[in-house]
Amino acid sequence: MTWTSPFARPGRWLKGNLHTHTTQSDGQKSPQEAIAWYRDHHYDFLAITDHWVHTPGSGDGLRAGFILLSGAELHGPGYHMLCLGLSALPPRELDGDPAALARAVRELGGLPYFAHPYWMGQSSADIAPVKEVAGIEVFNSVCEQMVGLGYSRVQWDELLGQGRRLTGLAVDDVHWKHGAQGRGFVMVRTDDASEAGILRALAEGSFYSSTGPAILDLSLATMEDGQPALKVRCSPCETIVFHARGSRGRRIVPEEGRALDGATWPIKEDQVYLRVECHDAAGGVAWTNPLYVSDILS
Ligand SMILES: [Zn+2]
Ligand SMILES: [Zn+2]
Structure with a gap:
């Protein structure tokens, strides 16, 4: 495998929020109002991910210049799973086994991610056995806003x-009541x-995540x-x-008074x-996805 930087790929940058609740579950805006909010704030796409509710995407058509990814948030004991691009809900009986559930999501064409592991109390040892997930939420806005997790x-x-290959998502997990x-x-x-x-770009890691920078x-x-x-x-x-x-990374700081x-x-x-x-002065963070060293040096 070789590494291709997202910046070396053809195309353009599209901004999106991948974790959104609406009145279909425990959110306080309707799907239409949620879409309007993100469209008005210059996002290009959105996934509506209500609890055990499948919201279809826009396919190749656009909804008034706005792209919708199909989505749902599934959960069972000890975990929540953000699922994007799935064609339907998997059977709920699978919720006791996150690996089986993630496999079913993959079979439905979806990308499964563990949502807000810190807030769930989910350790890396809990996540490791589930080989089917595409990544985790490295930042979840509502968990940070409400409880600092x-x-x-x-x-x-x-x-x-x-050695796991996992991408990191920054998401709002907006419920329209916690800012x-x-x-x-x-x-x-x-x-x-x-x-x-x-969805293809997300699967290939052709993206970065941010809260500002x-x-x-x-x-x-x-x-x-x-x-x-x-x-x-x-x-x-x-x-x-x-x-x-191994050989560690490094925190780089600028000369005094400079950015x-x-x-x-x-x-x-x-x-x-x-x-x-x-990390910027306002507390915002941007995360690249990992470069796997064996792709470069082998
Ligand atoms: Zn959740
Ligand atoms: Zn959620």
């Missing part, structure tokens, strides 16, 4: 360090601005000593953090993976 980066890093809207979003790179194109480029580079490296460029930030296993707009860090064989977080 929104960031699941420890679970993500532990699983990535074990969660407009905080966690994904920026997807695709040349196919349709439901299918966005923009990532402007992510590319391979070479250090002065000839080592391969990962280079990021971003909107003005206070710190840029490279996360890795960072990029950084470079070497790729080493024992790191397993390297991913970047850009």
